[in-house]
Amino acid sequence: MTQEPFLRTFRPDRPGIRKILGDLEAEIMEYIWSRPPEQGVTVREVYETLSAQRHIAYTTVMSTMTRLAKKHVLSVTTEQTAYVYFSTMTQEALLSHVAGRMMEDVLLHFADALQGPYTELDTLERARSLLEEITERRKQQGGL
Amino acid sequence: MHTLLALSTLLLLTASCFLLFTQQSETGASTPRHWFHLLLLTLPLVGVGLGALSIWHFVQEACFTRAPRWDQIVSVLLPGGLIGGLLVGLGLSLVRLVLVWVMAARGTFPASRRVHRRARRLSRQFGVRAPRVRLCPSLAPVAFTYGFFQPTIVLSRWMVDSLDKQELEAVLAHELAHHARRDHLLTWWALLLHDAFCYLPTSRLTYQQLRDAQELACDDLAAQMTRQPLGLASALTKVWLHTLSDPAQHASVPALTGTGTHMEGRIRRLFTPVVPTQRDTSTWMPLLTRCCILLCLFLLGLFNILMILRLMGCGPLS
Numbered sequence: 001m002t003q004e005p006f007l008r009t010f011r012p013d014r015p016g017i018r019k020i021l022g023d024l025e026a027e028i029m030e031y032i033w034s035r036p037p038e039q040g041v042t043v044r045e046v047y048e049t050l051s052a053q054r055h056i057a058y059t060t061v062m063s064t065m066t067r068l069a070k071k072h073v074l075s076v077t078t079e080q081t082a083y084v085y086f087s088t089m090t091q092e093a094l095l096s097h098v099a100g101r102m103m104e105d106v107l108l109h110f111a112d113a114l115q116g117p118y119t120e121l122d123t124l125e126r127a128r129s130l131l132e133e134i135t136e137r138r139k140q141q142g143g144l
Numbered sequence: 145m146h147t148l149l150a151l152s153t154l155l156l157l158t159a160s161c162f163l164l165f166t167q168q169s170e171t172g173a174s175t176p177r178h179w180f181h182l183l184l185l186t187l188p189l190v191g192v193g194l195g196a197l198s199i200w201h202f203v204q205e206a207c208f209t210r211a212p213r214w215d216q217i218v219s220v221l222l223p224g225g226l227i228g229g230l231l232v233g234l235g236l237s238l239v240r241l242v243l244v245w246v247m248a249a250r251g252t253f254p255a256s257r258r259v260h261r262r263a264r265r266l267s268r269q270f271g272v273r274a275p276r277v278r279l280c281p282s283l284a285p286v287a288f289t290y291g292f293f294q295p296t297i298v299l300s301r302w303m304v305d306s307l308d309k310q311e312l313e314a315v316l317a318h319e320l321a322h323h324a325r326r327d328h329l330l331t332w333w334a335l336l337l338h339d340a341f342c343y344l345p346t347s348r349l350t351y352q353q354l355r356d357a358q359e360l361a362c363d364d365l366a367a368q369m370t371r372q373p374l375g376l377a378s379a380l381t382k383v384w385l386h387t388l389s390d391p392a393q394h395a396s397v398p399a400l401t402g403t404g405t406h407m408e409g410r411i412r413r414l415f416t417p418v419v420p421t422q423r424d425t426s427t428w429m430p431l432l433t434r435c436c437i438l439l440c441l442f443l444l445g446l447f448n449i450l451m452i453l454r455l456m457g458c459g460p461l462s
């Protein structure tokens with residue numbers, strides 16, 4: 001059974017998938033998502049792709065992919081002696097899942113804050129119109 | 145066994161309070177409801193009385209000697225807690241009373257002769273002693289009355305500066321209505337019981353309902369005396385607006401009003417003032433019947449306890 005991705009960080013100032021993943025994590029995931037989903041990937045393959053672009057240590061890639069597996073963004077299987085990683089969901093599905101969770105959390109914990117200002121303004125408006133109505137009635141009765 | 149007896153008494157008492165609380169919708173008129181609230185608040189005192197009796201009994205008699213040690217301790221702690229709660233409530237209410245007197249005496253100054261004249265004229269209408277009117281230099285809406293024999297009305301600077309003549313007169317009439325109805329004495333007693341039995345949800349709810357009912361009754365009385373219900377409605381709306389625009393300041397001071405839909409309803413009902421009617425005696429009968437049922441229920445519970453004590457070979461009936 002696939003577990004839900006466990007992502008706790010959200011950086012509003014970063015673009016796209018980097019809002020919820022670190023730079024290297026995002027680079028690795030983008031590489032994996034660029035391949036057919038049923039085709040797994042080893043640490044060696046990812047390392048060779050990334051090291052062709054810049055200097056990076058094999059152990060860094062390995063530990064990052066392990067971390068992504070712990071967050072349930074990647075799943076891992078053993079083929080002979082090698083670990084093969086698969087993405088648990090597509091990029092769109094992951095973003096949609098995280099956005100849904102965040103909205104749920106905001107609505108659950110900040111419902112009062114979301115409703116508060118509108119309710120207060122509404123009540124204030126009602127009180128003002130009530131005072132106007134009373135003043136009008138008092139004028140008609142000759143009380144003012 | 146002692147613990148069981150104490151707990152069953154408490155349960156019986158709480159259940160009776162809930163039973164009585166659920167019956168209050170049947171009482172329509174304000175006067176029976178006023179006594180009804182008092183009865184509901186005073187009812188837990190029976191539990192304290194029973195608790196004191198049980199402690200006295202345990203001290204006098206060596207009953208249930210085979211009962212474990214914890215049972216004896218709990219049997220004293222439970223009624224002791226009830227009595228302690230009552231003492232704390234009494235202490236708090238006395239402290240509150242003294243604080244109001246001291247604060248009102250030190251932090252206020254006499255109002256102008258014009259305000260005093262208005263208050264005197266209104267007091268004659270209400271048939272009560274002329275009140276002293278004092279002002280406190282607060283910029284929040286504050287209006288309250290204290291004093292058991294001669295009323296003292298305390299108004300804030302905001303009240304005098306922001307309300308017009310009619311509105312101020314309506315506020316003075318509202319406060320005098322509290323004095324004419326002896327509300328401060330009743331409120332003091334109700335608050336004492338509310339503090340003493342704050343662990344009972346019925347006490348908290350009843351106290352709030354009593355306060356709301358007092359405010360509404362005083363609104364009606366003030367509207368009737370001044371013949372200017374819209375003046376009071378306007379004053380209440382101004383206070384409400386101030387409360388909404390500056391809730392933090394309002395939270396720290398006592399004011400005339402509540403908030404929200406309750407407040408709007410309270411103001412709107414002044415548009416069509418209630419015409420005083422003859423007291424409907426038919427509302428008393430169901431109330432009296434229920435009181436009798438409750439009394440029988442308590443006597444039954446007491447009799448039950450005494451019978452158990454007798455069967456176990458201890459207590460006054462043995």
